[in-house]
Amino acid sequence: MRSGLDCIHPEQPPSGTDLRQEDATPDGPNLTEYALPEPLRLRTTSAAHSGACPVLRTSAFLLTIAAGLLAPTGLSAAPDPAAKPPKENAAKPNAAQDSPLVSTEWLEKNLDAKNLRIVEVSVEPGVFERGHVPGAQNVVWHTDLVETVSRDIAGPEKFTALARRLGIDRDTTVVLYGDNNNWFAAWGAWVLAQYGLVDNVKLLDGGRKKWEAEKRPLDTRTAEVAPSAFTAQAPSGKLRARFADVLAVAKRERDEHILDIRSPDEFSGKVIAPPGIQELAIRAGHIPGSVNIPWAKAVNPDGTLKSKEELKTLYAAAGIDGSKPIITSCRIGERSSHSWFVLSRILGYDARNYDGSWTEYGNAVGVPVVNLAGTVWGGK
Structure with missing residues (x-):
């Protein structure tokens, strides 16, 4: 078993035939050609450790207290220049992303955000297993998001089970991405929207294509998340034409x-x-x-x-x-x-x-x- 984030070095294009080769036309990008980038190199960072805490002189300590007591109310103490700043938007990913899109740079900075769930919805079978955005969970569009017998989107019972497995609640920020320029990731966003998950659901702008082209980290491990208590009601019909x-x-x-x-x-x-x-x-x-x-x-x-x-x-x-x-x-x-x-x-x-x-x-x-x-x- 590998430890840490597994580094993936794709050298060959994925095997098999794209079952949805629908857009190889002069009227848009050829989305049927899936060319993986050069070997992806996983970047790791180590946390900075502060040195030994300096001993405070008694006189300086007392002066500090006095200054604090005499300071006008409403003024906050000056920040410690040696203090390590918190990870940008790590605790509240929604606060920085009112847009329905998130950038690859933003997502990499917020991979460890507590209330963030990353979900891949791709067309090509096996692409998720070969390497995905660290922390991402896999959703199969033709089984997880639909009823497999009747032709319909996933009903409330099935969607409830899916949302709980993914650890998604009403206040969870969900970032969807996939191959083929987010084709099926957008389908996932549409299904989620019918169950009231709209404002906190984002697409990764550029999807897998941009993430891989920029040689950002990939992982092969299955993410472990705590299940949610989400309960789906009947889907809204407002976003669906009949x-x-x-x-x-x-x-x-x-x-x-x-x-x-x-x-x-x-x-x-x-x-x-x-x-x-x-x-x-x-x-x-x-x-x-x-x-x-x-x-x-x-x-x-x-x-x-x-x-x-x-x-x-x-x-x-x-x-x-x-x-x-x-x-x-x-x-x-x-x-x-x-x-x-x-x-x-x-x-x-x-x-x-x-x-x-x-x-x-x-x-x-x-x-x-x-x-x-x-x-x-x-x-x-």
Whole structure:
């Protein structure tokens, strides 16, 4: 058994095929190529030890007391220049991070914060086991965050068990990160938000990609945390769009934006889904009235999100400026949760995620669909 933080030196790309190769298009970064950086070197620091305490002379001691008694009330004593400053924001991580994003630098400084939980939600199997942010716990999106029989997010009983295992309470700061530019980490944030965990839930800006590129420490040990007493109530429906909602927009019965964040080929109907994908629809195309901005357009080459002003400009070009509600949609609802996070948490727009997405809508009978051949079934 290794002691301390295990240093990982990845030299080969992970084996196996990415089961979600959906975004290898010219319209955004190629997120299907997973190239690990050069060997990562774990940096360790040793605590500074103070020397022997100097003996105080009696006269100096008495003068100090006298000065304290004569000092005006309301003035605090001058800080001891030899005293070791506390670790920055280590006790209260939320105090320094009102933003829904945390930087890699901030997270490394706060790895030992008492009320902080770090959670990885990645696509590539085995990537967590090969090395993760020290103290992180692993969440598998297709088993931990969903009901495995019915198609739904994790119900209250299952989510309660998950939150308790992770040591998450209502006041816990949770930092989520993952591979593929935080694609499934954002899905995790959306699920947590439906159970009331919103303001204290953050994304690591840049995710695994930036953390590894900067050669920050990785660990292979399983984090040990005290279980919480969290109890989930019924999930809120405010952040989730349903089939009836998008159908009403398609029929022009509701005035809302539908943002389809799939690749242009999926949106146009040239393909139903990217190669190798199992979850398919009977029809290809998109929901009438929707606009197409691939989710990866919100991401910089280093994996971080673009600036707030850049994001506003990106969506405003398609008419999405926050003036009316927005529904994000993709194929199975995961990619669109990334755009939901950007629109809702970063820009503050009224946004919901349609997790049924095209595999629900494209399989429905008698609904309006737009594809390369035009409208298959006409609405109003």
